[in-house]
Amino acid sequence: MTGKIVILGVFVADTAYRADRMPRIGETILGNSFKLGPGGKGSNQSVAAARAGGTVHFISKLGRDPFADMALDTWKEAGVIPEVAQSDESYTGAAYIFIEEGTGDNAIIISPGIAGSITADYVAAQAGLIGGASVFMTQLEQPMEAAVRGLELARAAGVTTVLNPAPAAELPDGMLGLCDYVTPNESETEALTGRPVSGLDEARAAAEGLMSRGAGAAIITLGENGALYHDGRRSEHVPAFRAGDVVETTGAGDAFNGAFATALAEGRDPVEAVRFGCACAAISVTRPGTAPSMPRRSEIEALLAGGVG
Structure with missing residues:
Protein backbone atom coordinates (compact mmCIF):
# COMPACT_ATOMS: atom_id res chain seq x y z
CA MET A 1 0.00 0.00 0.00
CA THR A 2 1.23 3.46 -0.87
CA GLY A 3 1.05 6.32 1.59
CA LYS A 4 -0.57 9.60 0.64
CA ILE A 5 1.33 11.93 -1.69
CA VAL A 6 0.62 15.67 -1.59
CA ILE A 7 1.92 17.80 -4.46
CA LEU A 8 1.87 21.59 -4.61
CA ALA A 16 2.63 22.65 -28.36
CA TYR A 17 4.06 23.63 -31.73
CA ARG A 18 6.32 21.33 -33.73
CA ALA A 19 8.63 22.85 -36.33
CA ASP A 20 12.00 22.17 -37.92
CA ARG A 21 13.56 25.04 -35.98
CA MET A 22 12.76 27.96 -33.68
CA PRO A 23 11.83 31.21 -35.46
CA ARG A 24 14.12 34.19 -35.05
CA ILE A 25 12.79 37.45 -33.60
CA GLY A 26 10.63 39.15 -36.24
CA GLU A 27 10.39 35.98 -38.32
CA THR A 28 7.33 33.87 -39.09
CA ILE A 29 7.75 30.23 -40.10
CA LEU A 30 5.35 27.42 -40.90
CA GLY A 31 5.00 24.73 -38.26
CA ASN A 32 4.46 21.04 -38.82
CA SER A 33 1.76 20.46 -36.19
CA PHE A 34 -0.08 21.89 -33.18
CA LYS A 35 -1.54 20.20 -30.14
CA LEU A 36 -3.41 21.46 -27.08
CA GLY A 37 -3.21 19.41 -23.90
CA PRO A 38 -2.85 19.45 -20.11
CA GLY A 39 0.45 20.44 -18.52
CA GLY A 40 2.21 22.25 -15.69
CA LYS A 41 4.95 20.56 -13.69
CA GLY A 42 2.94 19.99 -10.53
CA SER A 43 -0.06 18.72 -12.44
CA ASN A 44 2.07 16.49 -14.66
CA GLN A 45 3.84 15.05 -11.62
CA SER A 46 0.49 14.40 -9.96
CA VAL A 47 -0.77 12.52 -13.02
CA ALA A 48 2.48 10.55 -13.25
CA ALA A 49 2.35 9.63 -9.55
CA ALA A 50 -1.30 8.59 -9.70
CA ARG A 51 -0.89 6.50 -12.85
CA ALA A 52 2.15 4.88 -11.26
CA GLY A 53 -0.06 3.72 -8.39
CA GLY A 54 0.07 6.59 -5.91
CA THR A 55 -2.73 8.16 -3.87
CA VAL A 56 -2.24 11.77 -4.90
CA HIS A 57 -3.68 15.09 -3.68
CA PHE A 58 -2.82 18.16 -5.77
CA ILE A 59 -2.85 21.67 -4.27
CA SER A 60 -3.24 24.51 -6.78
CA LYS A 61 -5.56 27.21 -8.15
CA LEU A 62 -7.63 27.38 -11.33
CA GLY A 63 -9.66 30.00 -13.11
CA ARG A 64 -13.17 29.35 -14.41
CA ASP A 65 -12.60 28.72 -18.10
CA PRO A 66 -12.16 25.88 -20.61
CA PHE A 67 -8.57 25.30 -19.51
CA ALA A 68 -9.81 24.72 -15.94
CA ASP A 69 -12.30 22.17 -17.28
CA MET A 70 -9.40 20.43 -19.03
CA ALA A 71 -7.50 20.29 -15.73
CA LEU A 72 -10.38 18.76 -13.80
CA ASP A 73 -11.04 16.19 -16.52
CA THR A 74 -7.35 15.24 -16.63
CA TRP A 75 -7.14 14.70 -12.87
CA LYS A 76 -10.38 12.71 -12.83
CA GLU A 77 -9.09 10.35 -15.53
CA ALA A 78 -5.76 9.83 -13.75
CA GLY A 79 -7.23 9.47 -10.26
CA VAL A 80 -5.70 12.66 -8.84
CA ILE A 81 -7.65 14.23 -5.95
CA PRO A 82 -7.80 18.03 -6.52
CA GLU A 83 -7.37 20.35 -3.54
CA VAL A 84 -8.02 23.40 -5.69
CA ALA A 85 -9.77 26.76 -5.42
CA GLN A 86 -11.33 28.23 -8.55
CA SER A 87 -11.57 31.98 -9.09
CA GLU A 100 12.23 20.71 -32.58
CA GLU A 101 11.05 18.16 -35.09
CA GLY A 102 14.36 16.47 -35.72
CA THR A 103 15.36 15.86 -32.10
CA GLY A 104 12.22 16.12 -29.95
CA ASP A 105 13.98 18.71 -27.77
CA ASN A 106 11.89 21.56 -26.43
CA ALA A 107 11.82 25.18 -25.27
CA ILE A 108 8.99 26.43 -23.05
CA ILE A 109 7.39 29.69 -21.88
CA ILE A 110 4.97 29.41 -18.91
CA SER A 111 2.32 31.92 -17.86
CA PRO A 112 0.82 30.52 -14.63
CA GLY A 113 -2.25 32.78 -14.46
CA ILE A 114 -4.26 32.45 -11.25
CA ALA A 115 -1.77 29.91 -9.89
CA GLY A 116 0.69 32.78 -9.66
CA SER A 117 -1.38 34.06 -6.75
CA ILE A 118 -0.82 30.96 -4.56
CA THR A 119 0.43 32.36 -1.25
CA ALA A 120 2.06 30.92 1.84
CA ASP A 121 -1.23 31.42 3.69
CA TYR A 122 -3.10 29.51 0.99
CA VAL A 123 -0.72 26.60 1.48
CA ALA A 124 -0.90 26.87 5.27
CA ALA A 125 -4.66 26.31 5.04
CA GLN A 126 -3.77 22.79 3.83
CA ALA A 127 -1.50 22.08 6.82
CA GLY A 128 -3.60 19.11 7.92
CA LEU A 129 -3.49 17.52 4.48
CA ILE A 130 0.25 18.08 4.13
CA GLY A 131 0.99 16.85 7.64
CA GLY A 132 -0.88 13.60 6.98
CA ALA A 133 1.10 12.74 3.86
CA SER A 134 3.92 10.25 3.42
CA VAL A 135 5.56 12.42 0.75
CA PHE A 136 5.24 16.14 -0.02
CA MET A 137 6.61 17.43 -3.32
CA THR A 138 6.75 20.82 -4.95
CA GLN A 139 8.50 22.73 -7.73
CA LEU A 140 9.08 26.42 -8.52
CA GLU A 141 6.28 27.35 -10.93
CA GLN A 142 4.12 28.79 -8.15
CA PRO A 143 5.50 31.63 -5.97
CA MET A 144 8.61 30.72 -3.98
CA GLU A 145 7.06 31.64 -0.63
CA ALA A 146 4.33 29.06 -1.17
CA ALA A 147 6.85 26.33 -1.95
CA VAL A 148 8.87 27.19 1.15
CA ARG A 149 5.78 27.15 3.36
CA GLY A 150 4.73 23.76 2.05
CA LEU A 151 8.17 22.32 2.74
CA GLU A 152 8.19 23.86 6.24
CA LEU A 153 4.82 22.32 7.09
CA ALA A 154 5.85 18.92 5.77
CA ARG A 155 9.20 18.97 7.56
CA ALA A 156 7.54 19.96 10.87
CA ALA A 157 5.21 16.97 10.53
CA GLY A 158 7.98 14.49 9.70
CA VAL A 159 6.81 14.07 6.10
CA THR A 160 9.38 13.12 3.43
CA THR A 161 10.04 16.21 1.32
CA VAL A 162 11.00 16.42 -2.35
CA LEU A 163 11.89 19.62 -4.21
CA ASN A 164 12.10 19.60 -7.99
CA PRO A 165 13.85 22.98 -8.47
CA ALA A 166 12.31 23.76 -11.83
CA PRO A 167 12.22 26.10 -13.53
CA ALA A 168 15.68 27.08 -12.32
CA ALA A 169 15.67 29.94 -9.82
CA GLU A 170 17.76 31.26 -6.97
CA LEU A 171 16.64 29.56 -3.76
CA PRO A 172 16.32 31.43 -0.47
CA ASP A 173 18.75 30.57 2.30
CA GLY A 174 17.68 27.47 4.19
CA MET A 175 15.27 26.14 1.60
CA LEU A 176 17.41 23.13 0.69
CA GLY A 177 17.66 22.35 4.39
CA LEU A 178 13.93 21.56 4.28
CA CYS A 179 14.42 18.95 1.54
CA ASP A 180 15.05 15.26 2.03
CA TYR A 181 15.55 15.00 -1.73
CA VAL A 182 16.29 17.62 -4.37
CA THR A 183 15.89 16.54 -8.01
CA PRO A 184 17.41 19.00 -10.51
CA ASN A 185 18.33 18.20 -14.09
CA GLU A 186 21.74 19.13 -15.49
CA SER A 187 20.95 22.76 -16.33
CA GLU A 188 19.12 23.32 -13.04
CA THR A 189 22.05 21.81 -11.17
CA GLU A 190 24.44 24.22 -12.85
CA ALA A 191 22.14 27.16 -12.04
CA LEU A 192 22.02 26.14 -8.36
CA THR A 193 25.69 25.29 -7.88
CA GLY A 194 27.59 27.11 -10.60
CA ARG A 195 29.05 23.76 -11.62
CA PRO A 196 28.51 22.50 -15.19
CA VAL A 197 27.44 18.86 -15.30
CA SER A 198 29.13 17.07 -18.19
CA GLY A 199 29.66 13.67 -16.57
CA LEU A 200 29.25 11.64 -13.41
CA ASP A 201 32.25 13.14 -11.62
CA GLU A 202 30.87 16.65 -12.17
CA ALA A 203 27.42 15.50 -11.10
CA ARG A 204 28.79 14.07 -7.86
CA ALA A 205 30.67 17.28 -7.11
CA ALA A 206 27.52 19.30 -7.76
CA ALA A 207 25.50 16.94 -5.56
CA GLU A 208 27.97 17.55 -2.74
CA GLY A 209 27.43 21.26 -3.26
CA LEU A 210 23.67 20.85 -2.90
CA MET A 211 24.11 18.78 0.23
CA SER A 212 26.45 21.40 1.71
CA ARG A 213 23.46 23.76 1.53
CA GLY A 214 21.33 21.34 3.54
CA ALA A 215 19.72 18.88 1.13
CA GLY A 216 19.47 15.36 2.52
CA ALA A 217 20.20 13.78 -0.85
CA ALA A 218 20.62 14.99 -4.41
CA ILE A 219 19.21 13.18 -7.41
CA ILE A 220 20.54 14.71 -10.60
CA THR A 221 18.63 13.62 -13.67
CA LEU A 222 20.89 13.19 -16.70
CA GLY A 223 18.48 12.72 -19.60
CA GLU A 224 19.54 9.83 -21.82
CA ASN A 225 22.23 8.97 -19.24
CA GLY A 226 19.75 8.18 -16.47
CA ALA A 227 20.18 9.71 -13.01
CA LEU A 228 22.71 10.00 -10.19
CA TYR A 229 21.65 9.37 -6.59
CA HIS A 230 24.03 10.86 -4.01
CA ASP A 231 23.52 11.22 -0.27
CA GLY A 232 27.09 11.35 1.04
CA ARG A 233 27.06 7.68 1.99
CA ARG A 234 25.79 6.17 -1.24
CA SER A 235 26.52 7.45 -4.71
CA GLU A 236 24.88 5.35 -7.40
CA HIS A 237 24.38 5.92 -11.09
CA VAL A 238 21.10 4.52 -12.41
CA PRO A 239 21.34 4.09 -16.20
CA ALA A 240 18.49 5.12 -18.43
CA PHE A 241 16.05 2.53 -19.72
CA ARG A 242 15.12 2.20 -23.38
CA ALA A 243 11.44 1.75 -24.08
CA GLY A 244 11.43 2.72 -27.75
CA ASP A 245 12.29 5.60 -30.05
CA VAL A 246 12.23 9.08 -28.54
CA VAL A 247 9.25 11.10 -29.76
CA GLU A 248 9.32 14.03 -27.33
CA THR A 249 11.27 14.80 -24.16
CA THR A 250 8.72 17.29 -22.79
CA GLY A 251 7.46 16.04 -19.43
CA ALA A 252 10.18 13.43 -18.91
CA GLY A 253 11.37 15.10 -15.72
CA ASP A 254 7.82 15.26 -14.43
CA ALA A 255 7.34 11.57 -15.18
CA PHE A 256 10.49 10.80 -13.20
CA ASN A 257 9.50 12.92 -10.21
CA GLY A 258 5.94 11.64 -10.02
CA ALA A 259 6.97 8.00 -10.15
CA PHE A 260 9.84 8.64 -7.72
CA ALA A 261 7.35 10.11 -5.22
CA THR A 262 5.06 7.09 -5.59
CA ALA A 263 7.93 4.68 -4.93
CA LEU A 264 9.04 6.66 -1.86
CA ALA A 265 5.47 6.65 -0.54
CA GLU A 266 5.50 2.87 -0.84
CA GLY A 267 8.56 2.75 1.40
CA ARG A 268 11.00 1.70 -1.31
CA ASP A 269 14.72 2.20 -0.99
CA PRO A 270 15.56 5.59 -2.58
CA VAL A 271 17.82 4.12 -5.25
CA GLU A 272 15.06 1.70 -6.22
CA ALA A 273 12.71 4.70 -6.29
CA VAL A 274 15.12 6.38 -8.72
CA ARG A 275 15.03 3.27 -10.92
CA PHE A 276 11.23 3.34 -10.86
CA GLY A 277 11.31 7.01 -11.86
CA CYS A 278 13.78 6.38 -14.68
CA ALA A 279 11.59 3.63 -16.09
CA CYS A 280 8.55 5.90 -16.02
CA ALA A 281 10.47 8.67 -17.79
CA ALA A 282 11.79 6.26 -20.43
CA ILE A 283 8.26 5.30 -21.42
CA SER A 284 7.00 8.89 -21.38
CA VAL A 285 9.50 10.09 -24.01
CA ALA A 305 11.20 -6.60 -15.46
CA GLY A 306 12.78 -6.46 -18.90
CA GLY A 307 9.55 -7.05 -20.74
CA VAL A 308 9.85 -3.92 -22.90
CA GLY A 309 12.60 -2.36 -25.00
Missing part, protein backbone atom coordinates in the same frame (compact mmCIF):
# COMPACT_ATOMS: atom_id res chain seq x y z
CA GLY A 9 2.13 23.07 -8.07
CA VAL A 10 0.61 24.60 -11.15
CA PHE A 11 -1.66 23.44 -13.97
CA VAL A 12 -1.19 25.03 -17.37
CA ALA A 13 -2.70 24.20 -20.72
CA ASP A 14 0.14 23.19 -23.04
CA THR A 15 0.02 24.71 -26.51
CA ASP A 88 -12.86 34.49 -11.64
CA GLU A 89 -10.03 36.88 -10.77
CA SER A 90 -7.63 35.54 -13.41
CA TYR A 91 -7.15 32.86 -16.05
CA THR A 92 -6.00 29.27 -15.79
CA GLY A 93 -2.34 29.05 -16.76
CA ALA A 94 -0.98 28.29 -20.22
CA ALA A 95 2.36 27.33 -21.72
CA TYR A 96 3.95 27.79 -25.12
CA ILE A 97 6.03 24.73 -26.05
CA PHE A 98 8.28 24.65 -29.08
CA ILE A 99 9.37 21.14 -30.12
CA THR A 286 8.22 7.53 -26.53
CA ARG A 287 4.89 9.40 -26.64
CA PRO A 288 3.85 12.96 -27.52
CA GLY A 289 2.50 15.35 -24.92
CA THR A 290 3.10 15.77 -21.20
CA ALA A 291 0.34 14.46 -18.93
CA PRO A 292 -1.03 12.20 -21.71
CA SER A 293 2.39 10.54 -22.05
CA MET A 294 2.55 9.31 -18.45
CA PRO A 295 2.52 5.50 -18.29
CA ARG A 296 0.45 3.20 -16.12
CA ARG A 297 2.05 1.19 -13.34
CA SER A 298 1.80 -2.06 -15.28
CA GLU A 299 3.89 -0.55 -18.08
CA ILE A 300 6.57 0.65 -15.66
CA GLU A 301 6.75 -2.74 -13.97
CA ALA A 302 7.01 -4.50 -17.35
CA LEU A 303 9.95 -2.30 -18.36
CA LEU A 304 11.67 -2.85 -15.00
